[in-house]
Amino acid sequence: MIHERIRPFNTRETYPEQNLDNDLCQAVVARGTWVFLRGQVAQDLDTRESLHIGDPSAQTAKARPEWVAEIEVTAVIPE
Numbered sequence: 546m547i548h549e550r551i552r553p554f555n556t557r558e559t560y561p562e563q564n565l566d567n568d569l570c571q572a573v574v575a576r577g578t579w580v581f582l583r584g585q586v587a588q589d590l591d592t593r594e595s596l597h598i599g600d601p602s603a604q605t606a607k608a609r610p611e612w613v614a615e616i617e618v619t620a621v622i623p624e
Contacts, residue, residue, distance in 0.1 A: 548575040551618050572615045580619050585611040 551572035556565035573581045587596040587607035597603035 548573050551615065572619055574619045574621060578621060580616060580621050582612060582615050585615075 550570035551574065553568060553570040556563070556567040556569060569583065571583050575581065585608040587604035588594065589596055596607055
């Protein structure tokens with residue numbers, strides 16, 4: 546396998562109010578050592594409300610745990 550998709554999802558299910566049908570994922574592991582993360586934002590996952598508008602520090606604090614979780618799921622160890 547050349548790459549592995551981590552936590553795949555389809556926009557048809559994620560955004561039912563929009564006319565979308567795309568297969569996406571939260572991260573991709575390529576060649577076993579390269580990890581590409583989907584952009585993470587400070588967002589309430591239940592309401593889809595954007596959080597901490599105008600406060601980049603608070604936005605980062607909210608999004609960072611998502612980055613860490615995605616990297617941990619990949620089981621790739623940084624060099």
